[in-house]
Amino acid sequence: MRLILLGPPNAGKGTQAQSLINTYQIPQISTGDIFRANIKQETPLGKKAKNYLDQGLLVPDELVVDIVTDRLQKDDCQNGFLLDGFPRTVVQAEALEQFLKEHQQNLDQVLNIQVRTEVLVERAVGRRVCQQCGATFHIKFKPPTKDNVCDVCGGQVIQRKDDQRETAEKRIKVYEQETSPLIDYYEKRDLLVTIDGEQSIDKVTADILNALKDA
Numbered sequence: 001m002r003l004i005l006l007g008p009p010n011a012g013k014g015t016q017a018q019s020l021i022n023t024y025q026i027p028q029i030s031t032g033d034i035f036r037a038n039i040k041q042e043t044p045l046g047k048k049a050k051n052y053l054d055q056g057l058l059v060p061d062e063l064v065v066d067i068v069t070d071r072l073q074k075d076d077c078q079n080g081f082l083l084d085g086f087p088r089t090v091v092q093a094e095a096l097e098q099f100l101k102e103h104q105q106n107l108d109q110v111l112n113i114q115v116r117t118e119v120l121v122e123r124a125v126g127r128r129v130c131q132q133c134g135a136t137f138h139i140k141f142k143p144p145t146k147d148n149v150c151d152v153c154g155g156q157v158i159q160r161k162d163d164q165r166e167t168a169e170k171r172i173k174v175y176e177q178e179t180s181p182l183i184d185y186y187e188k189r190d191l192l193v194t195i196d197g198e199q200s201i202d203k204v205t206a207d208i209l210n211a212l213k214d215a
């Protein structure tokens with residue numbers, strides 16, 4: 001299964017990715033996670049990406065495309081993959097299309113998780129992530145069992161810098177300008193399924209699995 005999770009920041013892509021990778025036994029490729037890991041390790045890529053992430057801006061296309069196309073050539077992507085947070089611009093989508101064509105592969109579905117802006121901001125300011133394994137929580141909607149401790153690995157749970165209200169709002173604007181044209185892009189290719197992301201986490205998962213039954 002070759003899937004893309006599309007949707008504004010804080011729509012629930014990472015949360016849903018957890019169920020999908022278990023169900024389909026495919027790797028989750030989150031460009032945001034890749035950048036954060038590189039920033040933490042202070043790699044050359046991390047140094048180039050840091051300012052963009054801190055400001056809620058997109059990292060330039062050429063940096064992102066190379067990372068993803070390298071990653072897609074790894075053995076674990078043979079049976080499929082779940083792209084989370086990529087593509088985010090038409091240029092990235094075209095580069096992905098070209099790559100897949102060259103490798104005789106097709107996308108099965110693009111899942112567009114739809115959530116209104118005011119709900120996105122509430123999700124952003126309450127989101128907490130594990131510093132160690134990246135698991136996602138929410139102070140109101142999905143609190144960790146023990147305050148600030150990750151249920152998955154016991155790591156420390158923190159707030160992402162770019163989830164503060166101002167940066168979160170900026171990221172939504174960037175999504176509207178640069179990423180939302182991909183809805184039309186994938187609709188034209190008959191790959192888009194839109195999911196109501198304002199339901200409970202379990203109901204969103206159920207709707208996604210149902211939509212993928214015929215993919």
Ligand code: ADP
Pocket residue numbers: 007008009010011012013014015016123124126127128136137138139141142197198199200201202204
């Ligand atoms: P994204 O990967 O799209 O940026 P996340 O999966 O990290 O979004 O979710 C953003 C925040 O919203 C997290 O704190 C998560 O726990 C919470 N969340 C995700 N899905 C739902 C939902 N259906 N209802 C309520 N909160 C949700």
Ligand code: AMP
Pocket residue numbers: 009031032033035052053056057058059060064084085086087088089092162171
């Ligand atoms: P995310 O974890 O998906 O919310 O991404 C966090 C940040 O990483 C974004 O605000 C961007 O700065 C950067 N980023 C992640 N994916 C991409 C992408 N496909 N293109 C450009 N920038 C990205």
